[in-house]
Amino acid sequence: QKEVEQNSGPLSVPEGAIxxxxxxxSDRGSQSFFWYRQYSGKSxxxxxxxxxxGDKEDGRFTAQLNKASQYVSLLxxxxxxxxxxxxxxxxxxxxxxxxxxxxxxTVIP
Amino acid sequence: xxxxTQTPKHLVMGMTNKKSLKCExxxxxxxxxxxxxxxxxxxxxxxxxxxxxxxxxESVPSRFSPECPNxxxxxxxLHALQPEDSALYLCASSPIGDLxxxxxxxxxxxxxxx
Numbered sequence: 001q002k003e004v005e006q007n008s009g010p011l012s013v014p015e016g017a018i019x020x021x022x023x024x025x026s027d028r029g030s031q032s033f034f035w036y037r038q039y040s041g042k043s044x045x046x047x048x049x050x051x052x053x054g055d056k057e058d059g060r061f062t063a064q065l066n067k068a069s070q071y072v073s074l075l076x077x078x079x080x081x082x083x084x085x086x087x088x089x090x091x092x093x094x095x096x097x098x099x100x101x102x103x104x105x106t107v108i109p
Numbered sequence: 110x111x112x113x114t115q116t117p118k119h120l121v122m123g124m125t126n127k128k129s130l131k132c133e134x135x136x137x138x139x140x141x142x143x144x145x146x147x148x149x150x151x152x153x154x155x156x157x158x159x160x161x162x163x164x165x166x167e168s169v170p171s172r173f174s175p176e177c178p179n180x181x182x183x184x185x186x187l188h189a190l191q192p193e194d195s196a197l198y199l200c201a202s203s204p205i206g207d208l209x210x211x212x213x214x215x216x217x218x219x220x221x222x223x
Contacts, residue, residue, distance in 0.1 A: 090209075
């Protein structure tokens with residue numbers, strides 16, 4: 001069983017729309033959750049982290065965590081073509097760290 | 110300076126060669142990481158150093174040997190690799206405190222084993 005699961009996509013949204021990316025995790029000991037963006041041929045870049053249940057907003061990005069459902073999501077408002085990338089969900093406990101398989105997002109101008 | 114640098118950018122080596130990958134950061138981070146990423150797959154954690162001491166080894170084969178000579182440098186020594194070890198090798202660093210939090214990744218070394 002994969003520790004962190006994501007829908008691989010591809011997910012396509014029109015420019016200006018809301019992109020919704022989802023992630024589930026299996027280890028209830030996971031305490032911290034991260035969203036990384038990876039452009040093709042580049043290294044991952046941290047865009048959001050969340051520790052507590054609920055929502056966390058940073059600019060156009062909102063991360064949502066539901067520990068009871070073991071579910072993490074990322075909303076991208078007013079999507080731009082420059083948001084086109086692979087989005088990696090990650091979960092960590094005290095001594096483990098797992099990336100999900102990533103969701104490919106394409107924002108269509 | 111919020112940059113993690115990695116050298117070389119590309120490396121081609123034979124199965125009998127010995128080579129090293131280098132990673133450097135000057136952000137004062139005391140946790141450093143090596144990851145391996147195959148095409149269209151997520152990065153896989155290999156090693157974690159905390160305060161220059163190896164704290165996590167994710168059952169990596171001994172042909173990969175990490176070294177942390179000081180708080181700014183992280184090396185990965187390679188010996189007798191197999192073609193399936195060809196991948197992008199990523200280094201990352203993070204402030205100490207919560208391990209794995211706020212990792213900054215370097216651009217990676219693209220390794221090809223022939």
